[in-house]
Amino acid sequence: MARLSREESRVRTREMLLASAARAFARAGYSGASVDDIAEDAGFSKGAFYSNFASKEAIFLALLEVRKQSEIMAVRAMIAEVDSDKLMETLTTWLDALHGDRDFALLAAELELQARRSESLAAGYEALQKRFSDELVAFIAVVFERLELTPPAPIKDIADTFIAISNGSALAAGHQNQHAGRSMRLFLDMLIKASATRAR
Amino acid sequence: MARLSREESRVRTREMLLASAARAFARAGYSGASVDDIAEDAGFSKGAFYSNFASKEAIFLALLEVRKQSEIMAVRAMIAEVDSDKLMETLTTWLDALHGDRDFALLAAELELQARRSESLAAGYEALQKRFSDELVAFIAVVFERLELTPPAPIKDIADTFIAISNGSALAAGHQNQHAGRSMRLFLDMLIKASATRAR
Amino acid sequence: MARLSREESRVRTREMLLASAARAFARAGYSGASVDDIAEDAGFSKGAFYSNFASKEAIFLALLEVRKQSEIMAVRAMIAEVDSDKLMETLTTWLDALHGDRDFALLAAELELQARRSESLAAGYEALQKRFSDELVAFIAVVFERLELTPPAPIKDIADTFIAISNGSALAAGHQNQHAGRSMRLFLDMLIKASATRAR
Amino acid sequence: MARLSREESRVRTREMLLASAARAFARAGYSGASVDDIAEDAGFSKGAFYSNFASKEAIFLALLEVRKQSEIMAVRAMIAEVDSDKLMETLTTWLDALHGDRDFALLAAELELQARRSESLAAGYEALQKRFSDELVAFIAVVFERLELTPPAPIKDIADTFIAISNGSALAAGHQNQHAGRSMRLFLDMLIKASATRAR
DNA sequence: GATGAATGAGGGTTCATTCAT
DNA sequence: GATGAATGAACCCTCATTCAT
Numbered sequence: 001m002a003r004l005s006r007e008e009s010r011v012r013t014r015e016m017l018l019a020s021a022a023r024a025f026a027r028a029g030y031s032g033a034s035v036d037d038i039a040e041d042a043g044f045s046k047g048a049f050y051s052n053f054a055s056k057e058a059i060f061l062a063l064l065e066v067r068k069q070s071e072i073m074a075v076r077a078m079i080a081e082v083d084s085d086k087l088m089e090t091l092t093t094w095l096d097a098l099h100g101d102r103d104f105a106l107l108a109a110e111l112e113l114q115a116r117r118s119e120s121l122a123a124g125y126e127a128l129q130k131r132f133s134d135e136l137v138a139f140i141a142v143v144f145e146r147l148e149l150t151p152p153a154p155i156k157d158i159a160d161t162f163i164a165i166s167n168g169s170a171l172a173a174g175h176q177n178q179h180a181g182r183s184m185r186l187f188l189d190m191l192i193k194a195s196a197t198r199a200r
Numbered sequence: 201m202a203r204l205s206r207e208e209s210r211v212r213t214r215e216m217l218l219a220s221a222a223r224a225f226a227r228a229g230y231s232g233a234s235v236d237d238i239a240e241d242a243g244f245s246k247g248a249f250y251s252n253f254a255s256k257e258a259i260f261l262a263l264l265e266v267r268k269q270s271e272i273m274a275v276r277a278m279i280a281e282v283d284s285d286k287l288m289e290t291l292t293t294w295l296d297a298l299h300g301d302r303d304f305a306l307l308a309a310e311l312e313l314q315a316r317r318s319e320s321l322a323a324g325y326e327a328l329q330k331r332f333s334d335e336l337v338a339f340i341a342v343v344f345e346r347l348e349l350t351p352p353a354p355i356k357d358i359a360d361t362f363i364a365i366s367n368g369s370a371l372a373a374g375h376q377n378q379h380a381g382r383s384m385r386l387f388l389d390m391l392i393k394a395s396a397t398r399a400r
Numbered sequence: 401m402a403r404l405s406r407e408e409s410r411v412r413t414r415e416m417l418l419a420s421a422a423r424a425f426a427r428a429g430y431s432g433a434s435v436d437d438i439a440e441d442a443g444f445s446k447g448a449f450y451s452n453f454a455s456k457e458a459i460f461l462a463l464l465e466v467r468k469q470s471e472i473m474a475v476r477a478m479i480a481e482v483d484s485d486k487l488m489e490t491l492t493t494w495l496d497a498l499h500g501d502r503d504f505a506l507l508a509a510e511l512e513l514q515a516r517r518s519e520s521l522a523a524g525y526e527a528l529q530k531r532f533s534d535e536l537v538a539f540i541a542v543v544f545e546r547l548e549l550t551p552p553a554p555i556k557d558i559a560d561t562f563i564a565i566s567n568g569s570a571l572a573a574g575h576q577n578q579h580a581g582r583s584m585r586l587f588l589d590m591l592i593k594a595s596a597t598r599a600r
Numbered sequence: 601m602a603r604l605s606r607e608e609s610r611v612r613t614r615e616m617l618l619a620s621a622a623r624a625f626a627r628a629g630y631s632g633a634s635v636d637d638i639a640e641d642a643g644f645s646k647g648a649f650y651s652n653f654a655s656k657e658a659i660f661l662a663l664l665e666v667r668k669q670s671e672i673m674a675v676r677a678m679i680a681e682v683d684s685d686k687l688m689e690t691l692t693t694w695l696d697a698l699h700g701d702r703d704f705a706l707l708a709a710e711l712e713l714q715a716r717r718s719e720s721l722a723a724g725y726e727a728l729q730k731r732f733s734d735e736l737v738a739f740i741a742v743v744f745e746r747l748e749l750t751p752p753a754p755i756k757d758i759a760d761t762f763i764a765i766s767n768g769s770a771l772a773a774g775h776q777n778q779h780a781g782r783s784m785r786l787f788l789d790m791l792i793k794a795s796a797t798r799a800r
Numbered sequence: 801g802a803t804g805a806a807t808g809a810g811g812g813t814t815c816a817t818t819c820a821t
Numbered sequence: 822g823a824t825g826a827a828t829g830a831a832c833c834c835t836c837a838t839t840c841a842t
Contacts, residue, residue, distance in 0.1 A: 010801075029317065031231030034836060046838085047803045056837065109313055112371040116306065117228060152393075153386050160372065161365065161383035168368025171312040172360065183361035186353050190390040193352075206821060210826070234811060245828050246813085252826085256812065410822075429717065431631030434815060446817085447824045456816065509713055512771040516706065517628060552793075553786050560772065561783035565761065568768025571712040572760065583761035586753050590790040593752075606842060610805065634832060645807050650834065652805085 014052045016042040018066060021059050026103035030060060030114045061124050064111050068128040075135045079142055087143065095184050105170030112167060133159060149195035161187065214252045216242040218266065221259050226303035230260060230314040261324045264311050267304075268328040275335045279342055287343065291388070295381050305370030312367055333359060349395035361387065414452045416442040418466060421459050426503035430460060430514045461524045464511050468528040475535045479542055487543065495584050505570030512567060533559060549595035561587065614652045616642040618666060621659050626703035630660060630714040661724045664711050667704075668728040675735045679742055687743065691788070695781050705770030712767060733759060749795035761787065 020042035024033035035056050039049040053059040074097075078090055115125035136159045144151050151158060165183050220242035224233035235256050239249040253259040274297075278290055315325035336359045344351050351358060365383050420442035424433035435456050439449040453459040474497075478490055515525035536559045544551050551558060565583050620642035624633035635656050639649040653659040674697075678690055715725035736759045744751050751758060765783050 013801085027317070029229065029231055029313065031229055032317070035838085036836075045803050047840095048801075050838070051801055106313070106316065109309070109371060113229065113306070113309055113313065116371075117232070152390065157382050157386050160369075161386055164365050164368030164372050164383045165361065166368065167371045168364030168366065169360075171309060171316070171367045171371075172364050182357050183364045186357055186361055187387065187390075190352065190387075190394040194390040194393045206824085206826080209821095213826080235813085236811075247815085247829065248827050250813065413822085427717070429629065429631055429713065431629055432717070435817085436815075445824050447819095448822075450817070451822055451824095506713070506716065509709070509771060513629065513706070513709055513713065516771070517632070552790065557782050557786050560769075561765065561786055564765050564768030564772050564783045566768065567771045568764030568766065569760075571709060571716070571767045571771075572764050582757050583764045586757055586761055587787065587790075590752065590787075590794040594790040594793045606803085606805080609842095613805080635834080636832075646834080647808065647836085648806050656833065 010052070013042075013044065013048060017044065017049060017052055017059065018063055021063055022067075022107055023103060025060065025063070025110055026107040029110055030056075057118070057120060060111075060114065061121060063107075064115065064121070064125060065128060067108070067111065068132050072132050072135050075132070075139050079139050082139075082142055082146055087146070091188070092185075095181055109167055109170045133163070136162065144195070147192075147195075149192065149197060152191070152194040152196070158191065210252070213242075213244065213248060217244065217249060217252055217259065218263055221263055222307055223303060225260065225263070225310055226307040229310055230256075257318070257320060260311075260314065261321060263307075264315070264321075264325060265328060267308065267311065268332050272332050272335050275332075275339050279339050282339075282342055282346055287346070292385075295384050309367055309370045333363070336362065344395070347392075347395075349392065349397060352391070352394040352396070358391065410452070413442075413444065413448060417444065417449060417452055417459065418463055421463055422467075422507055423503060425460065425463070425510055426507040429510055430456075457518070457520060460511075460514065461521060463507075464515065464521070464525060465528060467508070467511065468532050472532050472535050475532070475539050479539050482539075482542055482546055487546070491588070495581055509567055509570045533563070536562065544595070547592075547595075549592065549597060552591070552594040552596070558591065610652070613642075613644060613648060617644065617649060617652055617659065618663055621663055622667075622707055623703060625660065625663070625710055626707040629710055630656075657718070657720060660711075660714065661721060663707075664715070664721075664725060665728060667708070667711070668732050672732050672735050675732075675739050679739045682739075682742055682746055687746070692785075695784050709767055709770045733763070736762065744795070747792070747795075749792065749797060752791070752794040752796070758791065 017038065021033070021038045024038045024041060027033070028037075035049055036046055038059070039046050049059075053062065074094060078094060081090060111125075115121045115129075133156075137155050140151075140155050140158055140162075144155075162184075165187055169181070169183050217238060221233070221238045224238045224241060227233070228237070235249055236246055238259070239246045249259075253262065274294060278294060281290060311325070315321045315329075333356075337355050340351075340355050340358055340362075344355075362384075365387055369381070369383050417438065421433070421438045424438045424441060427433070428437075435449055436446055438459070439446050449459075453462065474494060478494060481490060511525075515521045515529075533556075537555050540551075540555050540558055540562075544555075562584075565587055569581070569583050617638060621633070621638045624638045624641060627633070628637070635649055636646055638659070639646050649659075653662065674694060678694060681690060711725070715721045715729075733756075737755050740751075740755050740758055740762075744755075762784075765787055769781070769783050
């Protein structure tokens, strides 16, 4: 059985704490979640927490980074495989993933809100958000290109609306989550209908 | 100088506390805002707070009610004055109001999030949200009627998307808020373009 | 219908507050009972309370006085009607009264305890307790005289034991109060058996 | 100098808090004593208190347990060494111990009262009290056996009276405590005089 | 690196008391 | 005399963080 090296073990602890923090922040919000909750839920002591993260804010920012990073990677992956056949299918899969995990959605909203509140968080957040936004703009541009459609508005606005609906749906989704994602699909449908076929 | 009567004074205190609470919750979130903050910011002691509201949760719910109520009244007012000439203008005014007050928007988002977390809040919240949603659905139906257009999707979905964009934009709006509301207008434009003209 | 004079009305309010305080102190103890509880339970406002009593401590002391006074009067009444025929019957009635009211008993214990804690209460209490003790000693002396028995110990000790059992039973009486008073009767029986018939 | 291990240190803190709580509750009663008082008097912070006891009620109950336990052990010890020569001497020593510590006595009374008021305390209390009572009944039975006397009343009643006098004396004992314990001895004397010598 | 006892600031809430009405 | 809004000190408890083990 492969023994974990010290480094591997440290990484593993870190990841378990991050996962636990994601759950805790989603459930109770940044202020409402306690370091103790997070540590215990991950199966560690408070001490272990502070050996891995300098503060509660630090783990929050780390989480923010992990999440935004993975969102960026997801979009980038979609760009790579854009082709007329599987595009809508890929999109649908992505949207389902985005809205399927209720905790994920609530966490996203909490991240946004909290980043807006704390100056120290805002700094780190802004940069990440910019990168994600840029990536999304690029993706949308590629899609319109491929579909040979002319966007009905500046792509930045479309991307912003996309993000707004995503976050907004997360907030609005009550206990019965069944129609989360409908808003997004309605928006997509209309977007395509509203786009002018490009002259050749 | 008109001296305030006992009752007037009480009402005034209550309102100042509500205003202060709105600021505090917007700034720091539900958990992050302290009763002490709220009371002091309103110029009162903690004791005064508790002789006006039974608990922190109570003032939060009271705030929720006030806000939702005024949103409902706004929509209702719009229904009353719907006519083809001033409709878009009225809508624009409303949207600007909705997004013009940054604190209001953040508060709205916080209200949604918190209501989703606390069972005791959720109870009170759900009812209010239902009433607002119903009102919005009625409004949208009237508008389509007046414009003699057929909606491209169930009106409930349209209303939900409307709300999602509103909340989502509030979250996404960074320090520079200038283009908040663009998403909403984009959505509205596309909505009209996507609607079929009704057969007469 | 006779209107209450201002003075009568004041006395009535005072008495209702005293009765309410007795219930509250018995139920929750001195610290545990709040002025608001007491006032509201009596059907008045806090202001009315403070118009009648200078402080929480003041009403407690007033209560102490009323109770001790009535205990003294009860003993004095028994002395007056001591005669060989009805003596034991009278005693029994008194004891039943003492233990029949659970609240009364708990209040008595609380009074004792609290008087022992607060210096300001102790002053007023000590005097009252002395008067009651003296009265009880006189009563016991008369009874032994009448029964032509010689007490088996200094009468003061007998009186003290009497009081100790009374207070102790109140404390010990659990929810099932049926055998409160047994201790007292056991003590009385033994007391008589242990007394030497006086030589004539 | 022996350094304290982690565990030893924890136990020591706990014990110091318990001792401090005993003083505080005796002095000010359950409601009157504050967690802050208790912690500071023991030389710790409030936080230390709460990492040793879950709540104020918890330390109260823990105290109750310690005290009742030691009372039980004391009675059990007496049963073990009952023999005609040293019995009365042992009893006397015990009674002196019971009444010698004024705080102990007041605490006992407070424990009884408070247990009667709080449902959550009552649960834990009742069990302990039952065990003590049973032990005392057993002890008294053994003593009568040894002395070859027939008790003049059900042993349970005798035990109850015993307890009542003990608690009652604690309450009645003023600042001058010199004659506490007299009641108890008077009761014992009479008890023996009132017992019938058993037929052989 | 991990532990958890301890700190100390603060959070929500209660409450005796005051005082303008 | 009665009212109850307001005060402000405590109270019970939580929690981010530190540090000796």
